[in-house]
Amino acid sequence: DTGVSQDPRHKITKRGQNVTFRCDPISEHNRLYWYRQTLGQGPEFLTYFQNEAQLEKSRLLSDRFSAERPKGSFSTLEIQRTEQGDSAMYLCASSLVGEATDTQYFGPGTRLTVL
Amino acid sequence: GQNIDQPTEMTATEGAIVQINCTYQTSGFNGLFWYQQHAGEAPTFLSYNVLDGLEEKGRFSSFLSRSKGYSYLLLKELQMKDSASYLCAVLDSNYQLIWGAGTKLIIKP
Numbered sequence: 196d197t198g199v200s201q202d203p204r205h206k207i208t209k210r211g212q213n214v215t216f217r218c219d220p221i222s223e224h225n226r227l228y229w230y231r232q233t234l235g236q237g238p239e240f241l242t243y244f245q246n247e248a249q250l251e252k253s254r255l256l257s258d259r260f261s262a263e264r265p266k267g268s269f270s271t272l273e274i275q276r277t278e279q280g281d282s283a284m285y286l287c288a289s290s291l292v293g294e295a296t297d298t299q300y301f302g303p304g305t306r307l308t309v310l
Numbered sequence: 311g312q313n314i315d316q317p318t319e320m321t322a323t324e325g326a327i328v329q330i331n332c333t334y335q336t337s338g339f340n341g342l343f344w345y346q347q348h349a350g351e352a353p354t355f356l357s358y359n360v361l362d363g364l365e366e367k368g369r370f371s372s373f374l375s376r377s378k379g380y381s382y383l384l385l386k387e388l389q390m391k392d393s394a395s396y397l398c399a400v401l402d403s404n405y406q407l408i409w410g411a412g413t414k415l416i417i418k419p
Contacts, residue, residue, distance in 0.1 A: 238409050299407065301354070304352045
């Protein structure tokens with residue numbers, strides 16, 4: 196299967212701990228997005244990369260959040276000093292710039308629970 | 311500001327037809343997407359409209375009117391597996407996806 200993959204699928208942590216999530220996009224896709232989603236809401240944009248360059252980061256995003264895509268392939272999202280409000284589904288999506296529709300395809304998500 | 315509106319919840323009967331509406335106000339427009347999302351799962355792509363009119367894909371069709379800032383998703387011959395949330399999203403002038411909160415569709419036998 197060559198779809199978007201994310202790891203881990205579930206993460207339970209205690210408040211104050213750091214967590215890191217990984218996303219592997221569809222291999223030929225050059226854009227990679229991170230979103231956060233809570234129950235009953237649409238995905239909330241966090242940040243995105245084109246190849247290895249981080250092109251935009253949400254102004255609402257705390258400095259505790261950082262993302263990398265070092266070689267333009269997989270990406271990691273780190274949350275430092277987690278808070279209970281960080282509990283959410285973290286979604287990764289990828290797309291191919293230049294494709295007519297620029298459709299984003301999502302991974303299965305990582306569900307984070309902060310106790 | 312940017313805004314996507316869609317009903318919070320709809321109920322329909324198995325075998326019937328349902329129309330889910332979406333209105334939008336965004337800074338620029340580069341296309342409108344519909345995604346399906348089952349509970350606890352990631353969104354999956356359903357359709358894309360960038361020109362006015364109807365796009366048909368099997369039991370699902372999507373319509374767009376750019377002048378009215380309006381789209382709908384039409385689901386025919388409803389099946390129980392269609393119970394899910396349906397998300398409307400617009401690609402704005404910065405090629406950012408602006409998302410609605412989703413419409414939860416409940417199918418009853």
